[in-house]
Amino acid sequence: VAFLYGALMVFTASLLLKFYYLDFSSYASESIEAVQALAGDAFLLLAVSLAVLLVDVVTSAMYPVMVKEFRQGKKISFRRxxxxxxxxFWVTVPAVLAYLLIFSIISFPFIFFFDLAVVSGNFSQLFFSLLGVVAVIFLTNVLFYFIYPVSTLEKGNFVSALFSTVKLGQKDLSMVSKAAVFPFIVSLANFAVAFLVENPAFLALFVFLRFLTALVYSYHLVLNPVIYFEGRI
Incomplete structure (x- = not known):
């Protein structure tokens, strides 16, 4: 899953660079065709991202179950x-999609200003809008930190799972922030390097960071339900 997301990162970075270098002042047929091609690529990216997300949600939802089995002294079963x-599935997936929707709504103003900055070439606005998006990503990651153990292990629908997740995230904001910050930094660095993969050295760095991301997130997906259970004691 980490490497699927890596491919999506590179594709996303490529689209953003194409968007940045588009000539918005020209109405020539070449510019229109470039915009249409970019829109098609964006739609493809969205479709593939959704497919990868579904795989990610199911695999991530397995970890709380396995941690629970381990804590109960049972033999861990991947099949179970x-x-x-x-x-x-119909609790976890809608909960994650709702979380992404909330993130999109909160980050929309920053993304809007980012688009304006790209068109106008305002680098200071570009920087602050990106900073805003990064801040929103981290904040939502913290607030919805327990989305997998809550939506997988607790009874109720995805709405109750969302409320419980945010409530737990706020309960020990300091610990959750510390637990979330390192995976966040690794992912952020990985995405930044994705813009430079045409350089062989940065491509090698990107691959290394994907390996690191896979290791960090595997550990993190175990740590997440552990913290959840500790908070429930």
Missing amino acids: AFSFALQK
Whole structure:
């Protein structure tokens, strides 16, 4: 999953660079065709991202189940965890999609100003809008930190899962922030390097960071339900 997201990062970075270098002052047929091609690529990116997200949600939902089994002294079963994750599919997936929707709504003003900055070439506005998006990403990551253990292990629909997730995230904001910050930094660095993968050295760095991301997130997906259970004691 980490490498699928890596491919999406490179594709996203490529689209953003194409968008940045578009000539918005020209109405020539070449410019119109470039915009249409970019829109088609963006739609493809959205479709593939959704497919990868579904795989990610199901696999991520398995970890709380396996941690619970370990804490109960049971033998960990990937098949049982996968089966349980599928049973909770219509809670976990809508909860994650709702979380992404909330993020999109909050970050929309910053993305809007980012687009304006690209068109106008205002670099200071570009910087602050990007900073705003990064801040929103981290904030929502913290508030919805327990979305997988809550939506997978607790009873109720995805709406109750969202409220419980935010409530737990606010309960120990300091610990959750510390737990979330390192994976966030690694992902941010990885995405930044994705813009430079045409250079072989940066491509190698990108691949290394994807390996690191896979390791960090595997650990993080175990740590997440551990913190959840500790908070429930």
